[in-house]
Amino acid sequence: VIRTARVVVTDHAFENLDLEAATARQGGAEFSAFECVGEAETAEATFGADAVLVNLAPITRAVLAGLSPGAVVIRYGTGFDNVDVAAAEELGVGVSVVAGYGTDSVADHALALLLALLRRVPFYDRAIRADGWCQPGAFGPLRGLSGLTVGLVGVGRIGLATIDRLHGFGCRVLAFDPFVDPTALGGRPVELVSLPELLRRAEAVSLHAPLDDATRGILGAPELAAMRPGALLVNTSRGGLVDETALADALEFGHLGGAALDVFEAEPLPADSRLRTLPNVVLTPHVAFFSEGSAALLQRSVADELGRFLSGAPLTGLVTGRSLVE
Numbered sequence: 147v148i149r150t151a152r153v154v155v156t157d158h159a160f161e162n163l164d165l166e167a168a169t170a171r172q173g174g175a176e177f178s179a180f181e182c183v184g185e186a187e188t189a190e191a192t193f194g195a196d197a198v199l200v201n202l203a204p205i206t207r208a209v210l211a212g213l214s215p216g217a218v219v220i221r222y223g224t225g226f227d228n229v230d231v232a233a234a235e236e237l238g239v240g241v242s243v244v245a246g247y248g249t250d251s252v253a254d255h256a257l258a259l260l261l262a263l264l265r266r267v268p269f270y271d272r273a274i275r276a277d278g279w280c281q282p283g284a285f286g287p288l289r290g291l292s293g294l295t296v297g298l299v300g301v302g303r304i305g306l307a308t309i310d311r312l313h314g315f316g317c318r319v320l321a322f323d324p325f326v327d328p329t330a331l332g333g334r335p336v337e338l339v340s341l342p343e344l345l346r347r348a349e350a351v352s353l354h355a356p357l358d359d360a361t362r363g364i365l366g367a368p369e370l371a372a373m374r375p376g377a378l379l380v381n382t383s384r385g386g387l388v389d390e391t392a393l394a395d396a397l398e399f400g401h402l403g404g405a406a407l408d409v410f411e412a413e414p415l416p417a418d419s420r421l422r423t424l425p426n427v428v429l430t431p432h433v434a435f436f437s438e439g440s441a442a443l444l445q446r447s448v449a450d451e452l453g454r455f456l457s458g459a460p461l462t463g464l465v466t467g468r469s470l471v472e
């Protein structure tokens with residue numbers, strides 16, 4: 147008896163999963179979808195699955211151990227910090243990601259957040275709603291992007307797209323990326339510096355590195371203290387790069403001028419997080435990747451990878467079976 151393959155979606159951000167369901171059907175597989183958040187429910191939903199499509203649910207060793215032999219995990223996205231890739235390698239589970247589907251969208255969002263902080267858009271919006279109107283200088287001096295020194299941590303696809311936007315606004319760009327090949331910068335005027343130098347000089351810092359053992363907490367209390375007084379922080383990468391308690395302190399006690407965050411250590415951001423109440427913080431709910439074009443491309447790319455898996459064709463987005471530092 148040939149067992150029917152099982153395709154499980156642990157969690158997703160889309161209106162529907164018609165494409166994925168149709169791909170599973172074409173491949174002769176069963177299809178089911180869940181809204182898993184925690185590890186236990188993820189393990190239960192995926193037990194015995196052959197293909198797991200995942201957005202943010204935790205794909206831990208325990209979850210991976212419950213999958214069928216030779217299973218694959220396909221991530222709706224670029225980062226794979228919610229998947230224990232080392233355990234997957236050991237257990238013979240493939241892990242595949244979609245790279246580059248939302249580069250412009252994330253870079254746009256990083257600029258939207260930076261401009262919102264610089265031009266204090268949320269402050270004026272709140273003031274008009276609460277008080278009817280306010281003076282231009284009500285929230286202190288304003289500045290623009292022209293001549294601003296912006297430091298990027300990580301200059302891969304999204305970092306480069308962000309640099310192009312910053313240059314369009316007349317910014318000076320510093321970058322820290324220990325793995326970047328300078329030729330990848332394509333002649334863009336960017337000064338590659340150490341992280342301490344970047345923190346010392348940048349008036350705004352934007353994070354574009356993946357979350358891994360080396361970047362977890364890369365902005366802790368000492369690094370935030372080393373930033374310029376009044377500096378701004380934008381994070382569209384992963385919440386785990388920043389120590390959120392130290393960040394809330396740096397904002398509350400006035401060392402930093404503001405932070406605009408799309409990603410958090412825990413998502414949804416806990417109800418009692420101080421970041422929710424500090425005035426000089428702009429929050430968005432992990433939407434940087436999301437635009438009409440990018441969401442459609444992401445879903446199409448994941449469905450195509452699923453189709454390849456079910457038909458036995460080579461996968462194109464594998465991060466297992468290769469050195470993780472390229």
Ligand SMILES: NC(=O)c1ccc[n+]([C@@H]2O[C@H](COP(=O)([O-])OP(=O)(O)OC[C@H]3O[C@@H](n4cnc5c(N)ncnc54)[C@H](O)[C@@H]3O)[C@@H](O)[C@H]2O)c1
Binds near residue numbers: 246299322324355357
């Ligand atoms: N908020 C969102 O919706 C959203 C969407 C897509 C991607 N992301 C995040 O953005 C990240 C970057 O995406 P990308 O497509 O540009 O990836 P990428 O792999 O093209 O670029 C990542 C860059 O980070 C650099 N890097 C690695 N370790 C570093 C370190 N220790 N210090 C500094 N730099 C380091 C790499 O050398 C590389 O140049 C993803 O890993 C993901 O976590 C977030």
